[in-house]
Amino acid sequence: MANSKYEYVKKFEDDDRLPPCNWIVVRIDGCHFHRFSADHEFEKPNDKNALNLMNSCAVSMLEHFPDIVFAYGVSDEYSFVLKETTQFYQRRASKILSLSVSYFTSLYVMKWKEFFPDKELKAPPSFDGRVICFPKAKIIQDYLAWRQVDCHINNQYNTCFWNLVNSGKTEREAQEFLKGTQSKDKNELLFQQFGINYNDLPAMFRKGSCVYRDKVEETAKLDKGGNSIKRTRNKVVLAHIDIIGPKFWSEHQYILEEE
Amino acid sequence: MANSKYEYVKKFEDDDRLPPCNWIVVRIDGCHFHRFSADHEFEKPNDKNALNLMNSCAVSMLEHFPDIVFAYGVSDEYSFVLKETTQFYQRRASKILSLSVSYFTSLYVMKWKEFFPDKELKAPPSFDGRVICFPKAKIIQDYLAWRQVDCHINNQYNTCFWNLVNSGKTEREAQEFLKGTQSKDKNELLFQQFGINYNDLPAMFRKGSCVYRDKVEETAKLDKGGNSIKRTRNKVVLAHIDIIGPKFWSEHQYILEEE
Amino acid sequence: MANSKYEYVKKFEDDDRLPPCNWIVVRIDGCHFHRFSADHEFEKPNDKNALNLMNSCAVSMLEHFPDIVFAYGVSDEYSFVLKETTQFYQRRASKILSLSVSYFTSLYVMKWKEFFPDKELKAPPSFDGRVICFPKAKIIQDYLAWRQVDCHINNQYNTCFWNLVNSGKTEREAQEFLKGTQSKDKNELLFQQFGINYNDLPAMFRKGSCVYRDKVEETAKLDKGGNSIKRTRNKVVLAHIDIIGPKFWSEHQYILEEE
Amino acid sequence: MANSKYEYVKKFEDDDRLPPCNWIVVRIDGCHFHRFSADHEFEKPNDKNALNLMNSCAVSMLEHFPDIVFAYGVSDEYSFVLKETTQFYQRRASKILSLSVSYFTSLYVMKWKEFFPDKELKAPPSFDGRVICFPKAKIIQDYLAWRQVDCHINNQYNTCFWNLVNSGKTEREAQEFLKGTQSKDKNELLFQQFGINYNDLPAMFRKGSCVYRDKVEETAKLDKGGNSIKRTRNKVVLAHIDIIGPKFWSEHQYILEEE
Known part of the structure; x- marks a missing residue:
């Protein structure tokens, strides 16, 4: 059929x-x-x-x-x-x-x-x-x-x-x-x-609430000597901040970067 | 503002x-x-x-x-x-x-x-x-x-x-x-x-499955003399039937009735 | 280039x-x-x-x-x-x-x-x-x-x-x-x-003016015996007629014929 | 009606x-x-x-x-x-x-x-x-x-x-x-x-041919002393020039000026 x-x-x-x-x-x-x-x-x-x-x-x-x-x-x-x-x-x-x-x-x-x-x-x-x-x-x-x-x-x-x-x-x-x-x-x-x-x-x-990716510093794990290792990771974050003024956007230019 | x-x-x-x-x-x-x-x-x-x-x-x-x-x-x-x-x-x-x-x-x-x-x-x-x-x-x-x-x-x-x-x-x-x-x-x-x-x-x-409204006869309730009363009601029904041939549509013309 | x-x-x-x-x-x-x-x-x-x-x-x-x-x-x-x-x-x-x-x-x-x-x-x-x-x-x-x-x-x-x-x-x-x-x-x-x-x-x-194709009878030419030959031809015609009522459309059903 | x-x-x-x-x-x-x-x-x-x-x-x-x-x-x-x-x-x-x-x-x-x-x-x-x-x-x-x-x-x-x-x-x-x-x-x-x-x-x-407005210097007319007066005017011009390279556009930025 x-x-x-x-x-x-x-x-x-x-x-x-x-x-x-x-x-x-x-x-x-x-x-x-x-x-x-x-x-x-x-x-x-x-x-x-x-x-x-x-x-x-x-x-x-x-x-x-x-x-x-x-x-x-x-x-x-x-x-x-x-x-x-x-x-x-x-x-x-x-x-x-x-x-x-x-x-x-x-x-x-x-x-x-x-x-x-x-x-x-x-x-x-x-x-x-x-x-x-x-x-x-x-x-x-x-x-x-x-x-x-x-x-x-x-x-x-x-x-x-x-x-x-x-x-x-x-x-x-x-x-x-x-x-x-x-x-x-x-x-x-x-x-x-x-x-x-x-x-x-x-x-x-x-x-209101803003959600975006940001570099966040994390304590990842301990190294062999027992010291904590820090690394930065791209993470989804939540923030209640002003996005009307230029401050946020100039500090996060990567978000709306044009090609 | x-x-x-x-x-x-x-x-x-x-x-x-x-x-x-x-x-x-x-x-x-x-x-x-x-x-x-x-x-x-x-x-x-x-x-x-x-x-x-x-x-x-x-x-x-x-x-x-x-x-x-x-x-x-x-x-x-x-x-x-x-x-x-x-x-x-x-x-x-x-x-x-x-x-x-x-x-x-x-x-x-x-x-x-x-x-x-x-x-x-x-x-x-x-x-x-x-x-x-x-x-x-x-x-x-x-x-x-x-x-x-x-x-x-x-x-x-x-x-x-x-x-x-x-x-x-x-x-x-x-x-x-x-x-x-x-x-x-x-x-x-x-x-x-x-x-x-x-x-x-x-x-x-x-x-497959067809869902549509159909007149369904229901026994509604008993009347004062204890007899059951039947009534028809428009109800959403589910059926697994042929809708390729003309039979279904000729029996349910109201579904696709044009103005 | x-x-x-x-x-x-x-x-x-x-x-x-x-x-x-x-x-x-x-x-x-x-x-x-x-x-x-x-x-x-x-x-x-x-x-x-x-x-x-x-x-x-x-x-x-x-x-x-x-x-x-x-x-x-x-x-x-x-x-x-x-x-x-x-x-x-x-x-x-x-x-x-x-x-x-x-x-x-x-x-x-x-x-x-x-x-x-x-x-x-x-x-x-x-x-x-x-x-x-x-x-x-x-x-x-x-x-x-x-x-x-x-x-x-x-x-x-x-x-x-x-x-x-x-x-x-x-x-x-x-x-x-x-x-x-x-x-x-x-x-x-x-x-x-x-x-x-x-x-x-x-x-x-x-x-106003209507333009459409219609069968028109034409005198085409003379045959060997000198008699005129009539033939019908589909021709674009112009007419100033009523198209609000059903008459025109029932007489010219071919114009808006649905498949 | x-x-x-x-x-x-x-x-x-x-x-x-x-x-x-x-x-x-x-x-x-x-x-x-x-x-x-x-x-x-x-x-x-x-x-x-x-x-x-x-x-x-x-x-x-x-x-x-x-x-x-x-x-x-x-x-x-x-x-x-x-x-x-x-x-x-x-x-x-x-x-x-x-x-x-x-x-x-x-x-x-x-x-x-x-x-x-x-x-x-x-x-x-x-x-x-x-x-x-x-x-x-x-x-x-x-x-x-x-x-x-x-x-x-x-x-x-x-x-x-x-x-x-x-x-x-x-x-x-x-x-x-x-x-x-x-x-x-x-x-x-x-x-x-x-x-x-x-x-x-x-x-x-x-x-090919480009058409756009450009400032053109014109000899407008003679003043009372018989001297010619020059003025610039926005005029539609025709030119056969390269518009692939940046030169034309940098010299005529007003044409594609963004708001």
């Missing part, structure tokens, strides 16, 4: 290779996570365990996919940057997108118990994703800055919002109260009313 | 809406499942539990996504047909692809224990996927026939191959032995040498 | 083949023809010579490109329908678009003198174009109906507008006057104020 | 905007120019008038479209480079492609008489085209180098080929004769057999 009669249907598949010499970003985003986080009683405005779970998955992504050079995460969202010259699946958009999202999802479910030992998964978590091409390293930096500014704006708002709600306001009242306030007003509110110095909040909440 | 300075990066996202009035197929495929099935000691040529797990995930897909009208699975592959007029995520290819693959992966990991109670997942299973548009119902039928013919060809070959290997041949010898054989030769080989009547093998192995 | 060092740039060319089993429409449109028609003193609201020139080019298009099965034109716009199964340039969108627009433009300039013997071309006329895929013949009919309804709406409006302007109103006054009027009102206006029965206007103005 | 019933067909038009921050090249190519040049008895291997006509059209293109920053032409082919940040028709591929090809074709037909006063156009000349995005200025230079190397290879071959044919060989014999010859062999052949020093051939044949 040859299959030639039906093989014409393969012609409907299109060639979706992304253009060469472009950085590729895969951004994934929790699907209906508003509800998912309510169902699983995530703490508001930030649930440390949930963020640690996301970060752990991101670290595993970089360990698994060598062409991912940087990742930035905030809330239920993560952006993965593939190097400009990657030939991963011949740069086919569908392959890159589906495999990234699928592998991340798989990790998320498998690692759940590690971060929520006392909570059962009540429904299958899922993520949507998209693939974006950026022609220059400078634009990748701007993209990541865009996500980190977003992190800041949302976190500041949410911190105010949930403190107001926890102090007795309804969600609608809290929303009304914050309408039109500036960044400075919100900091003032947190300090005056709740005794919170915004800058003392955990960096993971304020800055 | 307004975000306007960096928002220009959003312009790099492209509009990937699929054309209207086309059936959409999402086909997902296990990634490196050759190795995954070896690591988890799947039976060869077909592991019932592994197939039942795939099918269970597919049934959950149809229960979760109302716009999937049909699914066909074989081995570690599943095709999901979305109805011609679906407005799911405005028909955006990335959303449809990533969500389908992600939700399926999530189900696969969550249901693993149910089908493999004695096996731990040793590595995160993942699936790649692609999205294909088909302009006519007839072509969708041909697409599905293409997959089912493929199922037949592969299963017949694999059944011969693994019986030869299990009877003492090396994998290379088995491969050599089967080179150039026709369908009829393979049936003959199975019958003569291994006493297997190919058509007696489980339909799930020979035909 | 081998060229291999630079050949990598070919990888930036993308594969733009249109999906199979779709009708392809190339719609071209005069670029800045508002100004072009003013520069060349086209009559308002319709210039017969300019329309005849467009139509002559369209007829030549069908004579040159056998895969164009139908064309519909109105004002400085023309839509060309390529048959569902065309393999013209492997269905590559850029090739189909650029060649259609280029050949049409070439014809337009070369035929200009034939239709405007007393007018010099003052500037290079140019056309933009786009390519659209339609998965079903019924949708092609709707597309063409859409263009013909547009022709009607525009022509009725323009006929009123230019009669008002020619009778002394400024363009702004004419515009104001027509604001909010219905189709019926406009017919009434034309009849009452200008003695024009809209339906008596030339069909080319009211219906 | 409202048009809403059919307007759904507009949904089949897709959004084809090219990605931002990419240089855009439109390359056009004569369609069936082998036959066209035979029909119009172009001189072989190079017809000066035909090349001058192409170049004249290219100069008019740059005068008409301010966003074209450079053009390179060889034989019946021309590449037009639009600046990285062009917003021409919102970077829609179809618009950019169709208008460029259409305007060029229009110029070609209108200018024909100027370059071939004694030849009638026997058939409508037409050009196909494609649009390509390049993410970096360096790659645009490589693209143009690719075209100029091609020009050299083809011209050297064609010069040998036609000299052999004109000296009595058949086309097939000439082809056989040149098979496997290197660049050096061909130069030797030209010199030994035909007394041609390849480097003495017109630069337009060997280098």
